[in-house]
Amino acid sequence: MLLAEDPGVTVVGEAGSGDEAVALLARTHPQLCFLDVQMPGGSGFEVLARAEAPLPMVVFCTAYDQYALEAFRVHAFDYLLKPYEDSRFRETLARAKEQLSREEAARLGEQLRAKAVEAGLVSAPSSRIVVRDRGRIIFLEAEEIDWIESADYYVELHVGARTYLHRESMAALENRLDSARFVRIHRTAIVNRRVLRELRRTGSGGLVAVLATGAELPVARSQQARIRQLR
Structure with missing residues (x-):
């Protein structure tokens, strides 16, 4: 499994159906989810519609190219069309990890600035x-x-x-x-x-x-x- 090969990734679970996927998302709150379009018990889009916010970053992995436009309408990070090369998967995973790191850094920076303003270490924002x-x-x-x-x-x-x-x-x-x-x-x-x-x-x-x-x-x-x- 390609995900398991990456030491920077922790796999929190796998789901074999739409119902299992919804339950798994609610239980584990992952940062990144690889989702198929068609699966037993509902499509990948139905899983996202049923899942509670905040939703994870989503990469669709499917053999059906006709759903690509809909995938990006729901803000999918990427759309991998099967069969895909291992290098294509690794490239997507690397970009996803980089994006998640930037988002986390931005959140921490915002928290630190708010504390610095509160402590009087930096000036209050301009009005x-x-x-x-x-x-x-x-x-x-x-x-x-x-x-x-x-x-x-x-x-x-x-x-x-x-x-x-x-x-x-x-x-x-x-x-x-x-x-x-x-x-x-x-x-x-x-x-x-x-x-x-x-x-x-x-x-x-x-x-x-x-x-x-x-x-x-x-x-x-x-x-x-x-x-x-x-x-």
């Missing part, structure tokens, strides 16, 4: 953002921003009916925002908790954040548990 818009310089108070969207090396600041393009990376801006007011729900979106109105499960087992502005934004698998705990 003003300077935006250049068509020859004008606009001073935005952070609290005015409804949500922020990543756009390559820029971010789009959604303020009511207006959208401002601001030259700053998502990570840099996030570090300047008050984590008590703003929450990262996806690698491409930060939301002001003031406008967060509803969390809605999708038929594919994902989670969508509904804002007071009417915008509906996907919540990343890695953020689902944290978002559900917001008050």
Whole structure:
């Protein structure tokens, strides 16, 4: 078994049916799951729809290529078409482990910064953002921003009916925002908790954040548990 060959991986279980898979996910809460599309007792997509959040990172391994689009609609990390080479599997596993490590590092960094601010070791986040818009310089108070969207090396600041393009990376801006007011729900979106109105499960087992502005934004698998705990 290729997974067992990797010393950095702990296999917590195997399931032979959809029901077993749902139960196993609930019992072990894995970080990564390799899932077939067709299995006894339900498809892999049905397993994800029935599983409780937060869902693990999912890699589909199947002999059916027609489900690839649906797999990525449910935010699958990868789609391995059988028969695949061992090297292809190992490459996917390596990328998955790297992504999981980055997510864990980001969570730890956020916790450390919050403690440092609380202890007075670093300054509190800035509340003003300077935006250049068509020859004008606009001073935005952070609290005015409804949500922020990543756009390559820029971010789009959604303020009511207006959208401002601001030259700053998502990570840099996030570090300047008050984590008590703003929450990262996806690698491409930060939301002001003031406008967060509803969390809605999708038929594919994902989670969508509904804002007071009417915008509906996907919540990343890695953020689902944290978002559900917001008050």
